Amino acid sequence: MRKFKPSNKTNKYLLALPILLIYGLFLGGGLIGVAIESSGYIPALGLTEVGMAHYMNILSAPNFWSDLTYSLYIAFFAATISTLLGVYMAYRLLLSKHKKIEILVKKIMQMGMILPYLYMVFLVLILFSRTGLISRVMYNLGFIETLEQFPQLFYTPSGAGIILIFVMKGVPFVTLFVLNIMGRIGKYYYQVAKIHGASDFYILKKIYLPLSSTAIIWSSSIVFIYYLGAFEVPYLLNSNKNVNLSSRLYSLYIDTNISTIPDAMAYNMLLVIIGIIAVVVYSQVLKRIVKGGGH
Amino acid sequence: MKLHIKNVKKNFSSFRVLNGVDIIVEKGSFHAVLGVSGSGKSTLLKIITGLESIEGGQILLDGKDVTHVPTETRGIAYVFQSPLLFPHLTVKENIRFGMEVKKYDKKTIEERVEELLKLLRIEDLGDRMPSEISGGQQQRVSIARALATEPSLILMDEPFSGLDPALRIEMGNLIKDLQRLLDLTIVFVTHDINESLRLSNYISLLDQGEILQSGLTHEVYYKPQNRKSASIMGDGNWIKGIIKANRFSSSFGDVSAIGFPTGEAEMFLRPHQVIIGESRAAFKVKISGISRLGKETQLTVAYGEEFMKIDTFSNENYQINQEISIMFTDSNCHIVPCG
Numbered sequence: 001m002r003k004f005k006p007s008n009k010t011n012k013y014l015l016a017l018p019i020l021l022i023y024g025l026f027l028g029g030g031l032i033g034v035a036i037e038s039s040g041y042i043p044a045l046g047l048t049e050v051g052m053a054h055y056m057n058i059l060s061a062p063n064f065w066s067d068l069t070y071s072l073y074i075a076f077f078a079a080t081i082s083t084l085l086g087v088y089m090a091y092r093l094l095l096s097k098h099k100k101i102e103i104l105v106k107k108i109m110q111m112g113m114i115l116p117y118l119y120m121v122f123l124v125l126i127l128f129s130r131t132g133l134i135s136r137v138m139y140n141l142g143f144i145e146t147l148e149q150f151p152q153l154f155y156t157p158s159g160a161g162i163i164l165i166f167v168m169k170g171v172p173f174v175t176l177f178v179l180n181i182m183g184r185i186g187k188y189y190y191q192v193a194k195i196h197g198a199s200d201f202y203i204l205k206k207i208y209l210p211l212s213s214t215a216i217i218w219s220s221s222i223v224f225i226y227y228l229g230a231f232e233v234p235y236l237l238n239s240n241k242n243v244n245l246s247s248r249l250y251s252l253y254i255d256t257n258i259s260t261i262p263d264a265m266a267y268n269m270l271l272v273i274i275g276i277i278a279v280v281v282y283s284q285v286l287k288r289i290v291k292g293g294g295h
Numbered sequence: 296m297k298l299h300i301k302n303v304k305k306n307f308s309s310f311r312v313l314n315g316v317d318i319i320v321e322k323g324s325f326h327a328v329l330g331v332s333g334s335g336k337s338t339l340l341k342i343i344t345g346l347e348s349i350e351g352g353q354i355l356l357d358g359k360d361v362t363h364v365p366t367e368t369r370g371i372a373y374v375f376q377s378p379l380l381f382p383h384l385t386v387k388e389n390i391r392f393g394m395e396v397k398k399y400d401k402k403t404i405e406e407r408v409e410e411l412l413k414l415l416r417i418e419d420l421g422d423r424m425p426s427e428i429s430g431g432q433q434q435r436v437s438i439a440r441a442l443a444t445e446p447s448l449i450l451m452d453e454p455f456s457g458l459d460p461a462l463r464i465e466m467g468n469l470i471k472d473l474q475r476l477l478d479l480t481i482v483f484v485t486h487d488i489n490e491s492l493r494l495s496n497y498i499s500l501l502d503q504g505e506i507l508q509s510g511l512t513h514e515v516y517y518k519p520q521n522r523k524s525a526s527i528m529g530d531g532n533w534i535k536g537i538i539k540a541n542r543f544s545s546s547f548g549d550v551s552a553i554g555f556p557t558g559e560a561e562m563f564l565r566p567h568q569v570i571i572g573e574s575r576a577a578f579k580v581k582i583s584g585i586s587r588l589g590k591e592t593q594l595t596v597a598y599g600e601e602f603m604k605i606d607t608f609s610n611e612n613y614q615i616n617q618e619i620s621i622m623f624t625d626s627n628c629h630i631v632p633c634g
């Protein structure tokens with residue numbers, strides 16, 4: 001029997017073809033539909049004037065650029081913190097000598113990963129809001145004199161609460177994703193490097209980061225693009241001042257005025273383009289940082 | 296560097312792997328630790344490096360207790376059973392690793408890398424990736440990597456077990472030469488009797504977590520303290536007899552046994568110490584078994600109730616039931632009083 005060779009590129013693409021076709025059909029088809037409508041061509045609504053006017057509407061809206069900056073800010077910080085913590089957790093779990101703790105932590109992470117975002121919002125609100133559990137405990141223990149002294153994390157321009165929730169969902173994802181690869185790399189390289197006098201951090205930087213770079217870049221880019229596009233958490237916890245792009249888009253979507261549909265579609269297209277550019281830049285920068293460790 | 300392993304005890308949960316191991320490794324010696332699979336050899340080496348903790352005992356380096364010193368500061372080199380080269384680094388980068396950790400200056404690093412490549416005869420491979428060289432070459436790189444920072448103690452865990460026999464011997468000789476040339480102190484773990492005999496000048500026999508015997512390799516080989524020690528290092532003949540008036544007498548005649556107490560005793564001989572040939576002191580025995588191993592032939596001979604094993608390089612065509620004459624010299628005989 002001939003062995004299947006994954007290095008054979010043609011074969012690999014052939015195997016992926018059915019999936020690619022299905023995704024291509026749905027996504028591509030959808031995207032083309034959106035693109036057409038965003039140009040203003042929706043005969044069903046009596047709109048037939050084609051042009052870039054709707055894009056201009058959006059790009060020239062007073063809050064578009066600040067919304068974009070805010071969205072990138074949230075996605076960047078949430079993804080970066082999730083990646084840093086996630087990679088650190090994966091490395092710690094890999095080196096852990098306590099099997100039971102390791103299993104427990106993994107179980108908690110799996111739960112964290114499957115927990116829906118809305119549940120996480122409630123959980124974090126219960127814990128971290130000014131009238132939440134932690135604030136009350138600190139108040140009762142005398143660490144703070146009034147509940148107002150507890151930092152306001154939600155509905156603030158800093159978006160701290162949103163980032164916190166994204167991090168709590170992102171860390172388990174990155175950890176489990178990266179640990180899967182680190183587990184396959186194994187502990188032996190760690191032992192070899194230890195024998196040569198290297199510190200834990202040095203070993204992470206020079207050995208485990210470069211070796212698991214693909215997993216790190218993938219998982220980090222996935223959470224980044226997800227946070228850039230996610231709307232429900234920011235929608236619930238945005239301040240009045242800053243709104244991220246996807247919440248703005250959602251508001252357009254649910255607008256009862258049907259004449260805003262081409263605007264919404266143009267917005268949609270812009271979000272896709274921005275997302276692709278942002279994630280490409282993000283992953284390239286990350287690649288430099290992670291792979292640079294080896295040299 | 297002198298290494299003293301002192302009464303080391305190690306458990307894996309409730310299972311005792313090492314039960315009070317004592318070994319002294321002299322500076323500049325090539326010390327083999329011989330034991331069957333599962334006897335605790337790798338565990339012992341990991342304990343010396345600090346990669347495994349212990350339940351009792353001490354590790355002393357030049358008299359200093361390092362039992363609680365972390366691995367990265369012990370300065371011991373360790374060649375693992377498999378090469379474990381960092382797969383994303385070239386051969387040169389792998390060799391550099393320890394020197395970069397210890398912040399050697401660039402020039403020293405470059406010179407040392409070239410020197411080691413030459414020493415291990417892998418000059419042309421410096422810029423290759425580990426996946427682009429053979430297993431034997433990989434193991435040489437890992438040895439170069441271990442030697443780079445001039446460690447005062449080198450541990451080797453069956454480093455050649457993945458190699459074919461010819462390469463294995465070649466690599467062994469290379470290590471032996473390096474050890475003499477650089478005056479290295481090496482602890483070499485193996486389950487291969489021939490390898491331990493060929494390479495080491497000291498040996499410790501590890502059996503079920505205990506050291507049966509330690510000493511100069513040829514002493515331990517020819518003068519085992521008991522049957523177990525003897526059998527770990529290969530076949531042997533134990534001949535029952537009695538010591539009386541400074542002579543040991545058995546069905547194979549008398550040999551001198553000066554200084555031994557009177558009473559029952561046994562005499563030990565490795566099979567190749569028995570000589571086939573005629574002389575006044577020779578005995579007639581009958582061949583009861585033959586196995587030919589290429590250039591070597593193993594005979595089992597019977598003498599009355601007793602059996603004996605003989606190794607010979609003679610290419611004579613021996614037959615079952617053939618009578619031959621055998622003898623041995625006094626100086627070859629190792630006598631162990633019973634009880």
Ligand SMILES: Nc1ncnc2c1ncn2[C@@H]1O[C@H](COP(=O)(O)OP(=O)(O)OP(=O)(O)O)[C@@H](O)[C@H]1O
Nearest residue numbers: 307308312330331332333334335336337338339486
């Ligand atoms: N991490 C571990 N947890 C539990 N038991 C272990 C562990 N490592 C080794 N052992 C057990 O300890 C004993 C000694 O193992 P060790 O690897 O030291 O043997 P070894 O002499 O090196 O064997 P080999 O020649 O096969 O390499 C074995 O019975 C093994 O099953």
Ligand SMILES: [Mg+2]
Nearest residue numbers: 336337338452
């Ligand atoms: Mg072993």
